[in-house]
Amino acid sequence: MNKQFETLDEVEIVQLAKDGDEKAFEFIVKKYQNKVANLIFKIIGDASIVEDLTQEVFLRVIESLKEYKFGSALYTWIYRITVNICIDEIRRRQRSRAYSLSDVLSQNPKAEPSHSHVEKTVEQKEMREIIEEAISKLPPEYKTALILREFEDLPYEEIARVLKIRVGTVKSRIFRARKLLAEHLKEYKDLLK
Amino acid sequence: MRHAKIKKLVSEYIDGELKNNIELVKEHIKTCEECAQLFRLHSLVRETLKENTIEVSPYLFTRIQAKLKERKSQQPLWDYIIGFSKELAVVLILIFMLLLGIELISSRSSVKIEEAILSESPSIQKVISSGGDLTKDDVLELTLSNGKRK
Numbered sequence A: 001m002n003k004q005f006e007t008l009d010e011v012e013i014v015q016l017a018k019d020g021d022e023k024a025f026e027f028i029v030k031k032y033q034n035k036v037a038n039l040i041f042k043i044i045g046d047a048s049i050v051e052d053l054t055q056e057v058f059l060r061v062i063e064s065l066k067e068y069k070f071g072s073a074l075y076t077w078i079y080r081i082t083v084n085i086c087i088d089e090i091r092r093r094q095r096s097r098a099y100s101l102s103d104v105l106s107q108n109p110k111a112e113p114s115h116s117h118v119e120k121t122v123e124q125k126e127m128r129e130i131i132e133e134a135i136s137k138l139p140p141e142y143k144t145a146l147i148l149r150e151f152e153d154l155p156y157e158e159i160a161r162v163l164k165i166r167v168g169t170v171k172s173r174i175f176r177a178r179k180l181l182a183e184h185l186k187e188y189k190d191l192l193k
Numbered sequence B: 001m002r003h004a005k006i007k008k009l010v011s012e013y014i015d016g017e018l019k020n021n022i023e024l025v026k027e028h029i030k031t032c033e034e035c036a037q038l039f040r041l042h043s044l045v046r047e048t049l050k051e052n053t054i055e056v057s058p059y060l061f062t063r064i065q066a067k068l069k070e071r072k073s074q075q076p077l078w079d080y081i082i083g084f085s086k087e088l089a090v091v092l093i094l095i096f097m098l099l100l101g102i103e104l105i106s107s108r109s110s111v112k113i114e115e116a117i118l119s120e121s122p123s124i125q126k127v128i129s130s131g132g133d134l135t136k137d138d139v140l141e142l143t144l145s146n147g148k149r150k
């Protein structure tokens, strides 16, 4: 990283970037790129798309830097852009999945999901895989709030700022995310013992 | 407090965000299996999320730079104009005011000439109607009448 900026305040660096200083923008990208990439990785759960989406986040950052008013911390603002891009991506994927599922069903009407409920033991699957799968099934709004809490360690108030929602809403989204996870994991009866 | 009421507080307690009833929740977790599970779930989720992380390629910034240049070169002229819309508006207003000013000044001077011809100076009318063919007496009369008006 550029040493010239290490001694500067973040506000000063952002101001330089706003004024078109490319080195200042590079400093911001390199400071947050891995944080952004991991947040995307956790929310989307697909490593193959992380690099492209991280790139998209910083392009949006530089293009809308003029609108950044220093009212919130820079990372809050960057995280908000990241979450919005992730939610767009999830919706895009859901739409295309809905198409492909309806295609399959129209071609083969018998291919319906089975309702048989076989209790699985943890040995059948890696524990991490089970948890990751359960998290991936959460509605994006709940999942995002939970990840900002458990992975980013953000307090409720910061999560509220990133997601532009009330603290009470953050509280209930995280609570519901945990309740849903517990339900998903019920079939692995010894996991939470 | 019963489980139904307390379970919402457990999630807040787990996150260190609970401000009241902390002891109550602590005691409840010791005796309630469902709430204790929520606590274990929190640890598992945390461990899982933190376990597997990634790093971006060292060329990410170079790629962003290239993309930025590409986007800038593709930007149509209209975007460029919109980018300067404020400045453009100021310039247009200035041009408009300037034209308006010129129009006002020129119309005012033409009124003056008209007034002079029609009412203010009958001597000029006389000169015009005579077609420039004035006698010495006419000139003397006009000079005297102009002097009186002043």
Ligand SMILES: [Zn+2]
Pocket: B003, B004, B006, B007, B028, B032, B033, B034, B035, B036
């Ligand atoms: Zn309970």
